Amino acid sequence: MLSACTSGAPTGSGTASAGLRPIPAAEADLEQREITIGFFPITCSSPIVNAAAMSIFEQYGLDVTLRRYTGWAELWIAFVAGEVDATQFLAPMPLAIHHGFASGQRALRLPYVTNTNGNGITVSQRLAGQMSGPGDFRGLRLGLPFDYSVHNLLARDYLVSGGLDPEEDVDLRIMRPADMVTALAVGEIDAFCLPDQFNQRAVAEGVGFIHVLTKDLWADHPCCSFAVAEDFAAQNPNVYMALLRAIGESALYVDDPEHRADTAALMSQPAYLGLPEPVLNSVLTGDFPDGTGNEHSIPDRIGFQPYPHESYGIWILNALQRWGLTGDHSFTTGAEYSRAVSEVFDSQSAGSVLSDFGGVTDERTEETVLGAPFNPQRPAEWSERL
Amino acid sequence: MTTTPRALQHRARRERTVFQLKSAGGMVLFAASFIAIWHVATAGYEDGGLAPTPLASGQRLIEVLSSAFVHNPPNEVGIVFHLAASLQRVVLGFGMAALVAIPLGLLLGTSRVIHDALDPVIQVLRPVSPLAWLPLGLALLRDSQATAIFVIFMASLWIILVNTIDGVRRVNPLYLDLARTLEATTANRVLRVLLPAALPGVVTGLRTALSTAWLVIVAAEMIVGDRGMGTFVWTEWNAMNINSMVVAILVIGVTGLVLDRSIAQLHRLIPAN
Amino acid sequence: MGTTIETDAQLPGKPPALEISKVTKGFAHRRRGFQQVLGEVSFSVDEGEFISIIGPSGSGKSTLLKLIAGLESPDQGHVRLTDEQIAAPSRRLGVVFQQHVLLPWLTAKQNVLFALQAHGASRRSAAERESLAEHWLGLVQLSEAQDLKPGELSGGMQQRVGIARAFALESEVLLLDEPLGALDALTRHALQLQLLRLSEQQRRTFVLVTHDVDEALLLSDRILVLSHGPQARIQQDLRVPFRRPRDRTAIESSEDYLTLRRELLESLTAQP
Numbered sequence: 001m002l003s004a005c006t007s008g009a010p011t012g013s014g015t016a017s018a019g020l021r022p023i024p025a026a027e028a029d030l031e032q033r034e035i036t037i038g039f040f041p042i043t044c045s046s047p048i049v050n051a052a053a054m055s056i057f058e059q060y061g062l063d064v065t066l067r068r069y070t071g072w073a074e075l076w077i078a079f080v081a082g083e084v085d086a087t088q089f090l091a092p093m094p095l096a097i098h099h100g101f102a103s104g105q106r107a108l109r110l111p112y113v114t115n116t117n118g119n120g121i122t123v124s125q126r127l128a129g130q131m132s133g134p135g136d137f138r139g140l141r142l143g144l145p146f147d148y149s150v151h152n153l154l155a156r157d158y159l160v161s162g163g164l165d166p167e168e169d170v171d172l173r174i175m176r177p178a179d180m181v182t183a184l185a186v187g188e189i190d191a192f193c194l195p196d197q198f199n200q201r202a203v204a205e206g207v208g209f210i211h212v213l214t215k216d217l218w219a220d221h222p223c224c225s226f227a228v229a230e231d232f233a234a235q236n237p238n239v240y241m242a243l244l245r246a247i248g249e250s251a252l253y254v255d256d257p258e259h260r261a262d263t264a265a266l267m268s269q270p271a272y273l274g275l276p277e278p279v280l281n282s283v284l285t286g287d288f289p290d291g292t293g294n295e296h297s298i299p300d301r302i303g304f305q306p307y308p309h310e311s312y313g314i315w316i317l318n319a320l321q322r323w324g325l326t327g328d329h330s331f332t333t334g335a336e337y338s339r340a341v342s343e344v345f346d347s348q349s350a351g352s353v354l355s356d357f358g359g360v361t362d363e364r365t366e367e368t369v370l371g372a373p374f375n376p377q378r379p380a381e382w383s384e385r386l
Numbered sequence: 387m388t389t390t391p392r393a394l395q396h397r398a399r400r401e402r403t404v405f406q407l408k409s410a411g412g413m414v415l416f417a418a419s420f421i422a423i424w425h426v427a428t429a430g431y432e433d434g435g436l437a438p439t440p441l442a443s444g445q446r447l448i449e450v451l452s453s454a455f456v457h458n459p460p461n462e463v464g465i466v467f468h469l470a471a472s473l474q475r476v477v478l479g480f481g482m483a484a485l486v487a488i489p490l491g492l493l494l495g496t497s498r499v500i501h502d503a504l505d506p507v508i509q510v511l512r513p514v515s516p517l518a519w520l521p522l523g524l525a526l527l528r529d530s531q532a533t534a535i536f537v538i539f540m541a542s543l544w545i546i547l548v549n550t551i552d553g554v555r556r557v558n559p560l561y562l563d564l565a566r567t568l569e570a571t572t573a574n575r576v577l578r579v580l581l582p583a584a585l586p587g588v589v590t591g592l593r594t595a596l597s598t599a600w601l602v603i604v605a606a607e608m609i610v611g612d613r614g615m616g617t618f619v620w621t622e623w624n625a626m627n628i629n630s631m632v633v634a635i636l637v638i639g640v641t642g643l644v645l646d647r648s649i650a651q652l653h654r655l656i657p658a659n
Numbered sequence: 660m661g662t663t664i665e666t667d668a669q670l671p672g673k674p675p676a677l678e679i680s681k682v683t684k685g686f687a688h689r690r691r692g693f694q695q696v697l698g699e700v701s702f703s704v705d706e707g708e709f710i711s712i713i714g715p716s717g718s719g720k721s722t723l724l725k726l727i728a729g730l731e732s733p734d735q736g737h738v739r740l741t742d743e744q745i746a747a748p749s750r751r752l753g754v755v756f757q758q759h760v761l762l763p764w765l766t767a768k769q770n771v772l773f774a775l776q777a778h779g780a781s782r783r784s785a786a787e788r789e790s791l792a793e794h795w796l797g798l799v800q801l802s803e804a805q806d807l808k809p810g811e812l813s814g815g816m817q818q819r820v821g822i823a824r825a826f827a828l829e830s831e832v833l834l835l836d837e838p839l840g841a842l843d844a845l846t847r848h849a850l851q852l853q854l855l856r857l858s859e860q861q862r863r864t865f866v867l868v869t870h871d872v873d874e875a876l877l878l879s880d881r882i883l884v885l886s887h888g889p890q891a892r893i894q895q896d897l898r899v900p901f902r903r904p905r906d907r908t909a910i911e912s913s914e915d916y917l918t919l920r921r922e923l924l925e926s927l928t929a930q931p
Contacts, residue, residue, distance in 0.1 A: 073623045080436045097434075102626030105434020141460075141612070147625045171460035171612065174624040179609060182521075188530040188610060325625075560760045563730050566748040568828075570777035578773065582764050 038087030044224035047251035107230035118302030134162025143192035209291030313341030479538025487546035495554025516541030553587015675703035681736035698890035714885030753830035
């Protein structure tokens with residue numbers, strides 16, 4: 001239903017990369033045309049949703065149906081049960097599902113992160129002027145979207161950096177993201193760490209202010225991902241590559257600062273994200289009020305370079321293990337981490353597609369998380385340093 | 387006329403014991419075949435434990451029960467405290483509903499005029515799903531604890547009210563004639579005649595309302611509430627501990643059974659002299 | 660027929676215990692319209708007198724009793740209890756209902772006690788009430804069953820509790836609405852004798868509604884025959900001349916008994 005062409009959307013989407021654009025796979029080469037992709041209605045899903053909105057899937061011969069989910073656990077079950085074979089996930093989820101860290105295992109590939117940055121910690125207006133750092137979260141109730149989320153992992157380490165024990169000193173509450181703006185308004189929670197649009201939405205509703213953008217905790221960190229079931233990808237290699245081309249092209253289109261405002265307008269339609277355009281515009285263009293009376297212009301508030309850097313996976317895996325979320329699995333050496341991540345991250349396919357489109361494909365050798373350098377070869381050192 | 391021979395009593399007792407043994411045996415048999423079917427049904431999946439097996443669920447049950455009394459707030463709380471929190475909400479919401487609905491039901495059951503005036507309101511509000519009150523409660527009360535209790539109140543109120551009215555309507559009119567010929571005071575007429583006579587209807591209402599309340603609290607706590615069985619289900623689900631769902635279902639079900647059985651005992655509470 | 664027959668034994672100066680004058684009563688039916696159950700009914704009962712009202716079924720006997728008890732109000736006319744007009748039920752009028760109407764969650768004794776304290780202001784202490792209840796249950800031979808609940812009692816025992824309850828109230832007038840109608844013949848027979856003995860020991864005014872001619876003849880000083888409804892009236896007022904204390908066998912074998920009995924049966928079967 002979402003694969004319908006939208007009038008007014010720019011066609012020939014590769015304005016920036018027209019010359020490099022490969023010839024779309026002939027329909028005859030596709031093992032099947034119809035595929036259902038799961039998504040979560042937040043700005044992170046822009047590359048996937050935009051590919052449908054701008055008919056990019058169609059140009060690659062695919063007939064895509066987007067299925068909306070509002071709970072991450074539902075989406076997890078839907079994927080493991082085979083209801084969807086390709087879907088948006090929070091970045092840690094594919095690692096957990098593939099390796100069987102919790103109930104529900106299915107082998108899969110993660111070719112893309114759908115976005116980098118694009119998250120924040122928003123605090124209730126009642127606490128305006130009282131929050132200067134992580135230590136001020138003592139005794140507060142912090143809403144989080146899911147255990148297997150970068151939000152959960154990064155927020156916990158952020159609290160640790162303020163000298164708090166997240167288990168003891170802060171009331172961490174997993175909630176449905178859609179309920180959290182209301183929960184913040186009525187005082188059921190004091191703050192939340194969520195993907196956008198929720199941070200900007202709380203500002204627009206006048207109930208909260210943006211305390212910190214997670215890009216300032218970890219620059220260009222991954223947030224959501226796109227994953228395809230291993231069995232599906234193996235049986236339908238051409239469909240898999242066509243999906244990567246369509247979403248890759250869409251992601252790089254959306255990543256272009258020139259296209260952010262148009263994308264916000266398109267995504268705001270009820271058929272796609274169905275969210276207020278000013279909110280989406282603030283998130284995507286990076287020109288936004290933060291709820292304390294200040295205006296910001298931060299173009300990299302959210303990014304859409306999809307390459308799955310191994311360093312992302314290793315930091316996530318290390319954090320999952322530190323917070324007891326890897327079940328009976330444990331990882332010690334850099335090689336063990338690297339093997340577990342490369343089993344999931346399909347950087348080879350991503351690299352070949354993205355280099356055709358002119359996207360970033362250089363592996364990142366080091367991350368800086370919460371001010372400390374993180375070396376993916378020696379993941380344990382980072383948390384000790386913190 | 388009243389002295390049953392001892393032998394008869396013995397025989398009656400023996401027959402009762404045999405009957406109880408038979409039903410207990412049937413129950414064990416049923417439970418065993420249920421677990422067997424469950425095992426067969428879930429054994430075939432290779433999905434990394436998405437579909438909970440009896441064995442995994444049993445292990446999880448032991449884990450949950452052995453940490454039942456752990457109290458390390460805010461983030462580590464045993465199931466006993468979740469259960470207590472849910473029960474507290476249900477008792478408060480349900481109790482307040484009973485306090486409002488029973489007297490109101492006695493009034494509406496005896497007064498045609500007031501009943502006809504209020505009946506449309508009751509009929510419009512009664513079929514509203516209790517969870518539909520949740521956003522409204524949250525918006526009005528601005529407090530998740532009060533909202534959860536409010537939802538339980540709304541879920542119980544109409545059921546108790548309608549059943550109480552019905553119970554009063556079914557009271558033998560001669561009892562009320564008797565009360566009149568005795569010139570019974572209003573208090574005596576209502577508390578000593580009308581209420582006990584209408585009690586079957588009231589108890590039916592209370593039973594239905596309590597099981598509905600228990601049904602609703604779990605759903606409500608998945609949305610609001612920092613502690614409770616619903617919160618437990620929600621948190622365990624989001625940690626993808628599907629085996630915990632089976633434990634939760636068991637605990638919720640057994641608690642529901644105990645609640646229902648205890649409220650059914652209210653029949654015995656009819657006031658004597 | 661259908662004219663009111665005034666009682667002939669009224670002493671001047673002394674008001675009757677109960678006076679029913681020109682009472683009419685009808686009910687609105689959804690389909691059949693308004694039904695006049697009772698035509699103009701008038702009669703009076705002297706203090707200490709035992710009267711029976713008999714009539715074919717559907718003649719409005721029970722309606723008449725409800726009017727006297729104050730449970731229904733007449734459309735016209737009035738009911739007077741010595742000096743007071745009856746507009747609502749009163750403890751001065753005790754009622755024994757057709758069905759036993761015992762509260763099933765109370766024991767026999769608790770049922771009697773409830774009647775004694777239901778109106779709140781009792782001049783007796785709790786202990787006095789208790790011994791009064793036990794006394795009356797003893798008089799109907801229910802001492803042993805006093806702690807049983809109605810469900811554990813036979814039909815005859817239940818009705819005896821009802822009788823004990825009405826007597827215990829010490830009302831001036833006792834209204835008995837076919838109290839033995841639902842019992843088997845043997846039990847009815849025994850209870851009739853019990854009622855006879857009680858009514859002769861107790862100086863009360865009794866109004867008994869029954870469809871049993873022999874019962875009426877055994878118990879009453881006077882028998883009023885209601886005509887066939889609708890618009891039932893009193894078509895006959897018979898004096899029962901047997902001496903008290905009465906003996907059933909003696910009465911039933913007397914010539915007068917047979918004559919009265921024949922007369923009553925003819926009157927009951929007469930076409931309106």
